[in-house]
Amino acid sequence: MPTSRSLAPALPRNFLRPCILLLLREHPAHGYELLERVRPFGFDGSDPGALYRALRALERDSLVRSAWEKSSSGPDRRIYQITRKGAEELHRQARALARVGGTLGVFLSRYEEFVALPRADARGPQDLSVLRTR
Amino acid sequence: MGELDALRIRDEVLQAMYWMRSEGLADAPAVSELARFLALSATALAPYLERLAGENLLEHTGDGFALTPAGEKLGKRTFAEEFADLTRPAHGECDEDCLCHSSPEEAARCLEERTGHAY
Numbered sequence: 001m002p003t004s005r006s007l008a009p010a011l012p013r014n015f016l017r018p019c020i021l022l023l024l025r026e027h028p029a030h031g032y033e034l035l036e037r038v039r040p041f042g043f044d045g046s047d048p049g050a051l052y053r054a055l056r057a058l059e060r061d062s063l064v065r066s067a068w069e070k071s072s073s074g075p076d077r078r079i080y081q082i083t084r085k086g087a088e089e090l091h092r093q094a095r096a097l098a099r100v101g102g103t104l105g106v107f108l109s110r111y112e113e114f115v116a117l118p119r120a121d122a123r124g125p126q127d128l129s130v131l132r133t134r
Numbered sequence: 135m136g137e138l139d140a141l142r143i144r145d146e147v148l149q150a151m152y153w154m155r156s157e158g159l160a161d162a163p164a165v166s167e168l169a170r171f172l173a174l175s176a177t178a179l180a181p182y183l184e185r186l187a188g189e190n191l192l193e194h195t196g197d198g199f200a201l202t203p204a205g206e207k208l209g210k211r212t213f214a215e216e217f218a219d220l221t222r223p224a225h226g227e228c229d230e231d232c233l234c235h236s237s238p239e240e241a242a243r244c245l246e247e248r249t250g251h252a253y
Binding site for chain 2: 032035049053060075
């Protein structure tokens with residue numbers, strides 16, 4: 001039987017998409033930087049392919065666009081930014097998450113009348129430098 | 135191996151490998167690593183990689199494959215072309231939810247974004 005330590009946080013389906021949109025609304029970013037910045041949302045960074053595929057899907061849906069940026073230390077890199085349509089989609093998804101959050105809050109506050117739950121640990125970005133080849 | 139599938143997978147592989155390399159994630163990924171990255175079966179992907187090596191777009195390096203200069207050039211070019219027509223809607227294509235309806239400043243920004251020109 002799995003222990004609580006082995007269980008991954010149960011994230012909403014396709015939660016990576018609004019997370020990417022939020023991060024790009026904060027500022028444009030390269031793929032590797034996004035890989036680091038999604039960690040506080042429960043993604044451990046061990047699957048860069050998931051990020052890559054999500055970025056491709058977002059770009060295909062015109063929610064994100066990318067352009068080449070010159071690099072002084074290697075090949076040119078794609079830099080991603082949110083589009084206006086992406087900002088609108090982010091707002092729609094944030095409103096949906098707020099409704100879910102409200103419902104969860106009601107559930108948790110009623111459950112905590114019986115049992116106190118530990119607060120979620122606030123994990124900060126962790127060092128992903130081991131993944132890099134240069 | 136259909137020719138259309140081969141072309142589609144060629145572009146997917148070269149673009150993904152270029153991205154992995156440019157982000158510093160892998161210069162010469164193993165077949166299994168690349169398959170996981172693209173969410174494909176390694177068994178299905180392997181013959182396509184061999185074919186790309188035969189076309190001088192990839193080269194064998196130890197356990198994996200690396201882009202040749204020709205593969206790198208093609209991967210970079212097709213990456214940029216992939217969404218070129220999608221990410222810049224024409225002027226007037228915004229919808230009713232567009233923020234441009236909220237203020238004259240947002241309207242100007244919308245026009246700038248959709249036309250590629252500052253007004």
